[in-house]
Amino acid sequence: MIDRTLRRDVLRLVEELVPPAPWLDDRVMHSIPERMPLARSRGRGFTSLGFTLAGVALATIGILLVGVLIGSHLPDRAIPAPATHVAPSHDIDVVRYRALIDADLRNIDSSFQKGCDTRQACTSQLEGTKSATDALLRDISTTAAPSALAPSVDRLRGAAQQFEAQLDAALYVIAQPGTDYVTASAAPSGNDLTLAAAAVDCWPATPIEGDHGVSCS
């Protein structure tokens, strides 16, 4: 509901805010030259040996990742984009605990956000994400959660452990020579972690999936 409201409000806001530029479409098309630059002849970098190696690497990745995927309970692809809000609480312990978890999750986000294009960069990125996930798990185990949040925190702990297991599996794949490190680095999924965090945010309500995302019941 809130997602739909936000969508409508953002649409209205943008249309109120942006000055019209009816001339823009023609201006842009006039700037496009009639002739397209010649396509660069792209070299065929892969030799038949290259194709063979790529095939072997893909097969290896496939086998290893199947294990990762089976163990990780990847969420249904139909899970929509989250768009939730924090249920307000007057309990200062709940507020503080949520802030702690939120800070940890932001750290995980910021290190997991970007893609990578070298084996070293992928390793470094996933290690950074793992380190941030460790920090979350450490905070969960060393900071007493308000009793009301305990079930949600248990779920969050489980999701974080599962996410970390996926990171470990991906790091293992990346460490093997000849593997597709880019694909491997994209395999871990933070969806369960996000949904588990939403449970902490929503309490005493529970997260529900709507048309466009997750909101609090």
Next chain:
Amino acid sequence: MVGKANNGGGLGIRVEIDADLTAGRQSDLTARAKAGDKGAFDAILRPLFQPAYHLAYVMLRDREAAEDAVQEAALKTWRKLPSMRPGTDLRPWFLGFVANECRNSRRSRWRAVLRLGERDDIASPDPTWVSDPDLLRALVRLPSRDRLLVLLHFYLDMRVEEIAVITGSRASATRSRLYRAVKRMRPHLDGGEAAHD
């Protein structure tokens, strides 16, 4: 044509070519555009210029800069078409260029911060020309990267997977970041929910 108000709840702008341009026709136009047919390029991309301009304006808060960003993005899209991989959707590809132009423009322009002409002062505390100044404040206070995600999802009605293509991120990370961006806007959302529900 940009489909408007036809997705799910009937809100937002769905960045897709609507029913009168079927997937087959779209694919044909893309192939012709790749072969250098400017008319096909026009047919497939022109409907996106205004939504892209709106996006760029909210990102840059400057009309001229927003127009330049769209023009430059279209030019780059045209120039790089020959190297576009088969199967790539031209529209998110183009919007990716727009987003990139906005980033580059923000990096290079002092005037984005210093110049407050016309209606460019959208971050002002009491903008009077909009009906929802709280939402405006919440939006402009987001880091630009988060604002981009919110606009792509809630204004252009794009799916997280499409946004991930544009921002060069993973879908799961994009979803997570979008979730947190919306959460940061919650002062508006809490009020909005109470008002609308």
